[in-house]
Structure formats: C-alpha cells, structure tokens
Amino acid sequence: MFQRKKTNPVFLSLFALCLCLAISPQARADDTGQAISVPQDQSSSEPWSVHGQATFVNQWHPSFTAPYGGANSLDSNGQNNETFDLSVMIGRRLWQGAELWINPEIDQGFGLSNTLGVAGYPSGEAYKVGANAPYLRLPRLFLRQVIGLDGPRQQLESALGQLAGSQPVNNVTLTVGKFSVVDIFDTNSYAHDPRSDFLNWSLIDGGSFDYAADPWGFTVGAAVEWNQDRWTLRGGVFQLSETPNAKMSGVHFRQRSFMTELEERHQWQGHPGKLKLLVFINQGDMASYQNALQLANLTGGVPDVSQVRRYSSNPGVVLNFEQELTSDLGVFARASANGGHKETYEFTEINRSVAAGLSLAGNRWGRPDDKVGVAGVVNALSSDARQYFAAGGTGLLIGDGQLNYAREKIAEIYYSMRLNSCLKLSADYQRVVNPAYNKDRGPVSFYALRLHAEY
Template sequence: MAAMLAVCFSLTVLSSDLAHAVDTTSSNATTVPPATELLIPDSEAWAIHWQATNITQKHSDFIAPYSGTNSLNPHGGMEETTDTTLFLGLRLWSGAEVWLNPEVDQGFGFDNTLGVAGFPSGGAYKIGANTPYLRFPKLFVRQIIALDGTNEAIAAAPNQLAGSQTSNNVTLTVGKFSVVDIFDTNSYAHDPRADFLNWSIFEAGSYDYAADPWGFTFGAAAEWNQDWWTLRAGFFQLSSEPNGKITRINFGENSTNLEVEARHQWLGHPGKIKLLTWINQGRMASYQDAVALGQATNSTPDVALVRRYSSRAGVALNMEQEISSDIGAFARLSANRGDKETYEFSDINQSISAGLSIKGGTWARENDTIGIAVVMNRISGDAQKYFTAGGLGLLIGDGNLNYAPEKIVEMFYSMQFSSTATASVDYQYIANPAYNQDRGPVSVYSLRLHANF
C-alpha cells in the first residue's frame, strides 16, 4: 500500500493544475457583497474528491527498567499507516447535501497504538491491520437553513459542495461522522494529514469524545451561526463499552456536547475563542472501585469488573489567533473528571497545549508550513493509584508507575510540491511517556506523504 501511495503521490505532483482541497467539513467561504451576487458560482450538483496519506514513524531506544502490557517498546520501533479516501457528495435539494466516504486503511501505530497518552501518530487507529481493508467511516446529511446576512461563496472541498449560503444560518448534520469534524476545530492544529500528528495537540487531550476505535460514531449536531458568534450542540452514541466497536445504532450510552464560539479582530487580525463542555453517560468504572476490588482479592485492579451506569463530564477552552499573514498561534486547555476511566479517546484528565504555525512567505515558499507546539498531559490522583497498582487503560499501563506529567514537543516542516501534493518531516520529543518518569525520554521521527484532488 505504501508503494501504491508513492506512485499516486508522484503522479499527483505532475498534476499541478488541479484544485487544492483540504479534508475538512468546516466552511471555506468568501464574503460576497450583495451587489455582486450574480458572481457567485453555480451550486455543484455532485462532487468526487480523493485523498491518500502515508505516515512512516520510527522511535528511538530508551531507558525502561520495566514494561507492562500496554507499554511502548523500549528497544525502538518503526511503523507505517496508509489511508486513502473517496469523498462522494450529492446535492439533495436547496441547502442539503449527502456525503459518503469509503476508505481503505492499512498499518499500525507503535505497539498497536499503545504506550503514550499523547499518542504520536494521527494516522494510527486503535485497530490496525497488515493488509488493506475497506470501511465506510462517514455517511451523513447536512442541511443549511438560511437566516439573513450577506451571501457567501462556498468553495468546493471534500465533504463540501461549491455554492453559496447566507452568513447567518443554522446548519444541521445527521448520520455517521466524527464528532471533531464539528467540535474542537482549530485552524492551526486539527488535521493530522496536514499539520500536527500528536493526538493531544491536534485535539484537546482531555476531550473524551464519542467514537469507535477509528474515531467515528452516529449522532446529530446543530450549529447556529451569527455575525460574530456560533452556538453548537450535539448528541452522539458512545460505544457499548469503553473503546468498543459500534455495530448498531443504540443511544443507551451517549454523549452530549455544547460549544460556544466567539470571533474577533485583534490589531486587524482574526481570532476565535471556543468554550466546549460535554457529558458522557454509560457503563464506566470508578478507579477507586477497581483499586478496592484488587486489594480485596489480592489481584491487579481491572476496570472491566466494576463498571456501572454513570456519567463523566469535561470542559475545553480552544483559542486561535492570526498574528500576521504568515503566523498563527493556538492554545487549548482541557480537563475532565478524573474519578472514572476514560471511555473513548485517551488516558488524559488534564491537558494544556500551545503552538505556532508559520507559513513560508518570508523564504519565498508561501505554501510551506513550519509548526511547533508543546503539550503537557496529566492524570488524576485516583488514576495514578490505579496505574501504580498495575491497572490498564485505553492506551497506557506499564505495570507500575513513578508518576510525572507527560510532556511533549512537536515540530514539523510541510513542503508543498504542487497544489495537490505535500511531504512533511516531523519530530516529537516525549518525556515521561505514559506519565512514567522511570521510562524514556523518547524521540519520534516521522515522514508524511499526502496527495489529494
């Protein structure tokens, strides 16, 4: 599959006249004055887009006096992931679109995506395979209901038909998709096919959003867009047990999400501030109960033995600010209740990240990007006791724990060869992987190839 991607990548570089498109469901809109409404392009009736991404990673050897079931291999390792996706869209009626995204995946994250809470590959799912396999991660309908305001031209992009819409509107999305297509988005750190690779940098680390092991679920979201603010609400299906597959629609386990976004200008440059809250409801375990049962039975604590219907809430603050035409800054702060096990995303109870995205205009490579970011992840006192006693989480579990916050630095350079092809080199330095200062530090080196039309 990697060889196939290399051929596609080479051919795509030669096709520099194709239109560039980014895999995102957020609008790429240009305001059009009412007097020039006739210049708005005709609405697309249908569209086909495509992308392919290969991420190859290697991590260094590191010091580790002991390892557990979910540990990162201290003797180094090398893995690759490849995914290729079709974006098939059809306009149903005025303001309504349906999208289907068949995708072929192949490859693994390090140690089958284990060993680091802020996992270093956004191309790695929690389920891997040596041979390519077909999935249908997205099938959804979007309806835009016009309110008022200026008309905006909408550019063609994956999961977005070209056309127009009013600046003030209500957008409804229903079906199977990713919660983070809509919530916790950020212009500078959100797309592992284009910017940062670390899970806890391109998303809020503590955001335990509803998802199957590949990151998708069933649900519905509504967005109320006004001149300078947006209100979002969503209701989604959790897996029937933490980190489980979602094979049928059942909202017995569920997640409710609410986000408020405010847009502003600072010294003539745009910025956004978002406040997100969520609450998950389902069968989940208390760390205290798991540790108590382990002590009573003289065994390793196991969250699977003490699960009962309960809830866990969290909050995230997400900020982005353009500093100049070539430089943007971002930061996220997030936290969830640390008394219970992680349900879907990663074993993180508090996280803070910040970074810069720098375009290459100053060195005559305006479509190249340099990114640098730092993140610090923590777990609660209850979680520390659980992992110290040998418990296992979704991604971590060394059999013991000498606790310290997990600290990560990531840097990348993305070079655009044409309007449809990029290559990126990426370096991550991970101190205290899985919150364990007995192990590490670890260096991760990555090469990412991406092509799209």
C-alpha cells in the same frame, strides 16, 4: 535495532495509484511554481463534488531507557512502522440547502507499539486497530441541511467536504449520520489535522476531550449549529461504544455523549481569531477507578476496570483559542479537563491537558505554501487514575505495570513542504518526557516523514 511491521505489497500498488491521481491536479502552476485555481462559475451551485486524499506516514523511534514494562507499554526497543489511508469524499446536492456525503476509505498499517504506551500518542494517523493488508471501510455517511437566516450571503469554493455555491452567512446547520465528532467540535485552524499539521493526539484535539468514537475515531449522531454574525452555538448527541474502546454494532444511544460549544469570532488589529468553550458529558457503563482499586484490595489481584462498570457519567471541558498575528503567523492554545474519577471511555488517558504553539507560513523565505509548526503540551492524570495505574491497572493506551508518576511532557516541530499543487512532504519530530506519566521510562524521541496528496 529497529522492529518493523511487514508491509503488504498491495499497499505499494495503492500508494502508486494515489500518486498518479495526485499528479492529475485540480489546479495548474504558473511559471513561478505558484498554484492557480481553475476558474469556476461561482454564480451556480455545484450539484456534485468528488475530492480525495492519500496520506502515508512512516514513524520511528530509537531505543530508550526502560527498566520495566507492562501490557500497554511503549516498546523500549527501536520501532519503525507506517500507516496509509486513501479516501474519497463524494457530495451530492439533494434540494435547497441539503447535501448528502459519503466517504469510503482504504487503510493499512500500524501505530508504534500497536498504538499503545503514550497518553499523548505521537501519530494522529494511527488508529487503535491495525492491519498489514489494506482494508475498506466507511468512516462517513451523513446528511447536512443548511437553513438560511436573514443577512448577507457568502460564496463557497469546491473543497473536500464542501460543495461550491452560495450560502447565507447566518444560518442553522443540521448534520445527521456517521462522522467524527471533531469534524465539527474542537476544530482549530493551526492544530487539528494530522494529515497536514501536527501529529500528536493531544495537540490536534483537546487531550482531555473524551469524545464518542469507534477505534477509528467515528460514530453515529447529530449536531446542530446556529451561526449568527460573530457567534456560533453548537450542540450534539453521539453514540458511545457498547463498552469502552470497542467497535460499534448497530445504532443505539443508551451509551451516549452530549456536548455544546460556544464559538466567538473576533478581529485583533485586523487579524481574525476565535475563542471556543466546549462542555461535554459521557453517560454509559463505565468504571470508577476507586471501585476497581477497592475490588483489587479485596481479591488481592490487579485492579481491573472491566469488573466494576456501572451506568454513570463523566463530564469535561475544553477551552480552545486561535489567533492570526500576521498574514503568515498564527498561534493557538488549548486547555482541557475531565472528571478524572472514571475510566477513559473512547480517547486516551488524559485528565488535564494544556497545549500551545504557533504556525508559520514560508512567505519569509520565498515558499508561501510551506509551513512550519512548533508546539508543546503537558498532560496529567487525576489522583484516582494515578493510584489505579500505580497498582498495575491498564487503560486504553497506557499501563506499565507500575508507575513512578510525573506529568507527560511533549514537544513537537514539523516542516511541511509543498512539492506541487496537490502534494506535500513533511518532516516531524517529537520529544516525549515521562511517556505514560512514568519517570522510570524514557525520554523518547519520535521521527516521522509524511507524504500527503489531495486531488
């Protein structure tokens, strides 16, 4: 039997409001149902921008085989939970090249098993915190400054997080404030946005990319990007939580994350592609798995990383590839790894990950705004992490009390159908073999329906 979190009635009212807003489109449709952009005067810069979105995800899984479980296990009984977010992105042009952005958001709902039990967690719309009642927060508040360099200019259309106007192609862009690291780093055209493409955490980002983030995925920091012809070089410094997976209070950089990313853009038989190499290092009070195991051997208890934390560092790397093959078909792949000797600080317990997939637009069946995606990912733990979890340790997302180790294997397929100019409905299916790297549990199937509106 399915177990389901109670939905607050206020949520239903907010979602109805969202749909009403969505029905007031930024674009209209012609007689064939195709979207027609409302003409804009692109010769002048847009002083203000107000865009919004709302996303509702209902996800469930049936019961599965599980002879035992631990504090962080996926519930082996069937569950059915929903998440909802409603956000507005407001931008203001301050002076030449400068923009101020603010992003208030209302959230509600829970991830399955309170966002525990699978390293490659099945919903990127589920945060590490949940609530029955809708609550307000501020994910983003940042300043962006674009400094033009010599070369041609490009026209930008008004969009979520983008002001309409003209901007140099070659530029230096500085972003400072509160935002998500993956707003800028490790982006991918085909697998990066759980509101419109894949849902699984280890597909929308590099699985081993332990990026700085609060439990909602945001932090304070600064990033600089040098865009020149077919190359971009990025660098950033961001605040880590005071302790792993904790809420952030105040601004400090004693616990910090540094990263740099090199992006190469190219054409293959007239179709665009990108290749990115990202390197990061986290520095803060973090535990060594071996130290936790040694202490547990001395005391006769279960290993606990919170008892052996000391200031140290953990490096990692992500290789990210995307390539358009035809006008309606694209492929992507990611490979990532981190040190594996230290506990995960912010993201999820994945020390090695390889993912690949494709995205196909619906041109071939007469629905060009529809999209289907198919992908697979294999996640792995380091030897130190395996020993820690086998001894009964728990992490940010996983910990079954014991471990019969095997690599976690995930397949995902989704179909996104456009209902009108600003509303999409998606169906998603995921199959997870060896959830939380445990051969004794699963496999498990996840099903989801997603409704997404942009206005």
